[in-house]
Amino acid sequence: MNPVKFYISDPWLKPFTGIIDERIEKCELKELQLKGKGSLAGFAMGHHYYGLHNTGERWIFREWAPNASDIFITGTFNGWKEKPDYRMQRINEYGDWEINLPSESMTHCDLFKLSVHWPGGKGERIPSYAARVVQDDTTKIFSAQVWNPAKSHKWQIIKFKPAATTPVIYEAHVGMATHEEKTGTYNEFTENIIPLIAKAGYN
Known part of the structure; x- marks a missing residue:
């Protein structure tokens, strides 16, 4: 933060300078956590990096989960079980996780979630950058869905x-x-x- 505080010109804010400084520090810390070595603009375009992407020959999936100790992709393609082939790997100190899968590992309209482990527990999570999420008509449970139609949308x-x-x-x-x-x-x-x-x- 610039040493010339913005609130100096407003005496009404003087009693709250400590709280304001604390909030500014939290904002700066959060900005650092979000952008890492990049920029906030890069973070805003995170959907190009995170989430599920098809390269034509393989699937690449990435998730940001800094507090996770283990992550598995579970879905209709593996019986919703934690399988070694669908175990993600942490790739850096910022909390990015990644997995590369053969193209036949998932198909169009498959449902999936993340089975996330953390110290002291685990739980199912919908990927933070899921491109498509659907709800089961019976259970009302939401799941991410693989969307890779054979023919892409044709603009009229x-x-x-x-x-x-x-x-x-x-x-x-x-x-x-x-x-x-x-x-x-x-x-x-x-x-x-x-x-x-x-x-x-x-x-």
Whole structure:
């Protein structure tokens, strides 16, 4: 922190300088933990590094778990069991874990979670950078899902050009946009909510 404190010009903050300094130190420590040897911008793009990625020949999966002592990937492909072939390895002092798997180890729509061990316990966790998470209709339990369709999504408008006027944006939450006591689906949102938003004059 710059030795010239920002609160010097505000005498009303003088009684709280100790607390402010403590919070600043915590923020700086958290920033250091998040960015490691990189930058906060790099951390914000972490989904390009962490999570599950298919290289064409192999799967590469990475997770940030600094307090873990052991991590296994469990899922429909291994009976939800901790198997040696699906055991991750810690690769640095910052808490990054990694595993490389043959392409046949997972297939499109497989469900998976992490079985995380830590000193004194263990538990199931959804990967922090899961690209897709689904809920079982019966148990209501959420799991990460492998998403690697044979054909990628084909955009209908290749050269989209936005209107020159300032857009009027309506922020909506797909899962909450329903009167029913459940998580709304994208199809329901498309059929029931988007027409109302467009009718109200939003882009």
